Amino acid sequence: MNTNVRLESAPSVAVVPANPSYRSRLRLNLRLRMGLTILAIFAIGSFTLPFFTDVNPSEQGAYMKNLPISIKHLLGTNSQGQDIFWFLVFAIRNSLILGVAVSLCVTTIATLVGLSAGYIGGWFERVVMLITDSFITIPVFPILIVLGALVRGRTSFWVVGLLLVIFGWAWGARTIRSMALSIREREFINMARFSGASTFDIILKEIFPYVYAYIVVGFINTILFAINTEAALAVIGLSKVETPTLGSIIFWALNYNAMFIGQYTWIVAPVVATVLLFLGLFLTSTGYNELYAARRGHS
Amino acid sequence: MGLIQYIAARVGVYLFVLFIGITVTFFLPRLMPSDPIENYIAQLQNQAGQSMDPEDVAELRASLSELYGLEGSLFSQYVGFLKRVFLTFDFGPSFSSFPRPVTEFILVALPWTLGLLIMTTLIAWTLGNSIGLLAGFFHNKRTATMLEVVGVVLYPIPYYILALVFILVLAYVFPIFPISTTIRPGPLNFEKVKMILYNSALPALTLVTAGFGWNILSMKSLSFSTKQEAFVNFARLKGVPPRTIMTSYVFRNALLPQVTALALSMGTIFNGALLTEILFSYPGLGLLMRSAVGSGDYNMLYGTITMTIIAVATATLIIDLIYPFLDPRIRYR
């Protein structure tokens, strides 16, 4: 569907550097701080700003069409008579909500499946991994095209979220399972088992902390996957295009040929927003990863 | 586990994936919101300007069902479908290009998709990994950070935006490449190859640009962490020249996870190629698939989706089978 799915295939991005130098540690914290700052601006901005307007951003003809940038319209208005700035604010908010919601579900499923498969092993693991591998191998785009044609317009964009969950959990499950696998044979797990801890307890208390760092990184990456896949679906018209999202704003801008007719802010603003959002998520994820490594290295 | 078991396990997974994929393929289009037979009958009636005799309609419906392979219960259709696909690779006639068989269209489209895909994946993978290696190995240099940033910025830009920017810049402002694909029929000679390359340049460029960002990022991170490992430090202390360290020590070790990742992301890469084809009207499987959805052509959908699943699963299998030769330490797990 989209390049960004590929981050999911990159457990290697989450590989923890063993022994970072002092200098690079300083930089990591900077990364984390910068990433969090960007995310905070996006999150706080898109969630609080809507309280300062009573305009419905997707209503057509609310203003004159094609107005230039001004104090009243920070990014001008588009060819449908909507305010581009407000549409973008709502779009970022909806995309974030969708991303976080999808990512919560995906991470939960991936963690449960991965941990249980890795720890329990045996035929259970084999069956689960077979299904996981199938989900990873089958190209989702054709399936999403068919499903998209089926559901579009009939339901809210939450259904799109559901589809993303269905096709998004496999990558994480695979990675977490392989991490759980390597931990399973370690000394302290056996200790715990002999001292009578239940399977659930062992998974939760002994194994979980070890994969925790990956889960956080995976969570952040999945947000990105969700936002961008929804956007890609919207652009080919298969999502709910009347709901403002980063994808639907690009859909309309392309539909009206914004670049060609000189409506640059309409198309450039969502692209820049997507890139910045990605930058924030990427910095947070790598920053957190290295911070965690540094902490472990020194404790 | 020995090598034989490893291969057997891989092939087993391969067959299972194919089975699941083809099953999903069969049932999904049944959910499609259009009925080719009723549409055809309605079209006939509208052109004739009068209702047909109910008996005639029933007869027509039955004969069309038979032609399209839609007669019988869902289960018997499913069994028949599996038989035809696995034994004879036959998907029946296309509805919208009746009565030509779907397989005919797929065989025409497949080389286009595979050609574009293999070429761009190789380029994106090699280029991305080389840049990533440099960025990771010289991670303190500004250039290294720059290269990483290139990756970070390229990676989230959606395909369609990249495609549009390339069209605008390289086909319109500087009209170097064609805006849309035109391939004339004719024998495969030097001229034809030139024509194909010339027409494939923009879609390929889009795929490469969109694809190599991730390779930069992951390779950078990998080579950075490999560089910190004890055996690399040891080699450095032993006085091995940095260039050798980079290629023989860091690259070789960082390469393996990248190969695995490539195998795992074949499906995703394929998705991108399909989308690009649609955007550039490139005559491959993706375009075939999109128009099949548009016209409610079930058989064509079965054929194209099954073909992509086979292609992706096979590519994954091939990489999996090559893997042991790259990594002598593998435990065949």
Place this chain on the structure above:
Amino acid sequence: MRSTWLTHKMLPLTLLLVLLALAACQPATTGGTEASAGGEAAAAPQAGALTDVGTPRHETLIFQTFDRKSANPDAMNPLMQYAVWRGFRELGWGYLWETDTGTGESYPELATEMPEVLNDEHTRFRITLKEGIYWSDGVEFTTDDVIYTLDTYFNEKEKLTNGNVNRIVNYVKSYEAIDKYTFEVETVNPSYDLHTVMGVYTWASAFIPVPKHIFEKEADVSAFRNTYPVTLGPYVVKEYDPNGFWQLWERREDWERSAWGWMGEPKAKYVLYKDFGPEESRVLAFVQGQYDVDTFMSPDSIKGAQERTDKITTFASTMPYHNMDDACGYGVLMNMHKAPLDQAEVRWAMALSLDLKEVGINSVNGEFKASPLPMVDTQIKRPIYFEPLLPWLNDFTLADGYKPFDPAFSSDLVARLQEMGIDASQLPEGEEAISEAFGIGWWKYDPEQAEKLFNAAGMTKNADGFYTLPDGTVWELELVIPGDWNKVMQRVGFSIADSWRKSGIQVNARQVDNAEFSNTQNTNALLTTTLNWANCVFTPNYLNSWQSMSEENLMAADASEPIVGNVWRWNNQTAFDLIAESKAMDQSDPKFLENGRMILQEMVTDMAYINIMNIPTTIPTNETYWTNFPKQDNYYAVPYSWWSSAKEMVVNIEPTGVQ
């Protein structure tokens, strides 16, 4: 450190923006010589530019295809479903009679004159063919071919997939050859429309003669693909794309003895039909002069293109810029079997809840022509149906005495457009010109009256301002609209949904693909409301569109089988009777037209179909290589690159001399 780091992070971003900006600014003049830049042009700089398919650009007329990509590029057998939009209708086949798209009148093409009526019942006809018309392989066209084609229609009707075969088989009772150039036909019923059934009714002829000497060699004509067909028209297929994106035609050496060689010399040696991609990339090719005539392009893209080159022009130089004479219009079809759409009050309330000025401005920049009657307001039909009914519309009242018609619609629209900053020189002046341009008026936008009507049907607004059904649940209306495959309708559809939502109707606009769209329209089960092109009436003869409206074609409310013609399930006995009566009438009879007006009145009274606007047929042209395309001030034909107008275009254009 932070600042340098930041600079580094931002640099590629800036680069990207520069790239975007670069893409945005364009060379001031993009002239013709740049066209088709690339390998081939460089290969032969002396001989002038070549097209992508290797023909000299200045000898090639290039059309954007009507249907983008053809699913059956090698299917060229007119007895089957075939690649019809690749120029076969226009350049390849020949017909007994053809319709002049501009006037709606038929004229003989292969025949010497209109059919000669042999009996008073109007069932027997004699037809004479022109002598000296030859197939492209040099064999003469005679009654043998006509009789062979009719024989094949009747003998193979089960296997032939071209739906028109049924039309002829149901229409014709018998036929016989009299001599080499004369034959006779007897019809099942009294017929006044032989010339538009066995000849062309605007878009197609149900009868297309095929060459006997070619087809009789085939054991199974239904399996015959007829690739590179032997043609009657002045062009033959030279090359086609197996992927269905383009097809190249070449003028016959002996074009003078082709089906319409008598019209004059076709100016272009080659005619290329090609798809230049989705609108975003297509418009770039258009600006570069890679092709001459587009089909439907959105107003914004045309405007953008015109800012870049003065070679691109629209049909008219003033608003609404486009040709509005297409046979079909856009309108909202409602399933009158589904509550609450079964009540006339509700349907009227929906019409009065629609702010059409707003819809037209938001979706098509106000470049549209509204029509209150369920028929398209074209130059042909205005004097026959619209002008006579205008007084009736003005006086028309609903049951509660309310007058819904707004005759000032168009002048108000012009005022709105002026307010929006559109220059007065771009707008028509004077009442008559405004009415010609934007229509005779439309229904009032009156949410208050609409609410009264809704309330009368037991539907009230809830606290959120949305209408509820009598049982208290919110009325959720589904509006099916075309997706990306018809951009203008897609936009109009979303704007209609937006406008209705503002009036309190909870609309879910669902954009769908082509196949699902047909399914929605063709079966009873799926349709609630849909934005559709319907009531396609091109000539004064309305029967072509309304013939199937009868009691027996009405399906039960819950039926899901395919339906015929009357897709909106209108049940009105008066109208059914009128249609039945008209079927047995001479179409030049004033009573025939009077019946048409009465049917229209019935439809309006019932608000059976909310007609919206004429199809804005944009068809911009690029006059770098060819000029003298049909325009409003040069109206030798309608501007369509399809139908008979394409023939007139091909013989009337002039090369500019640009190489």
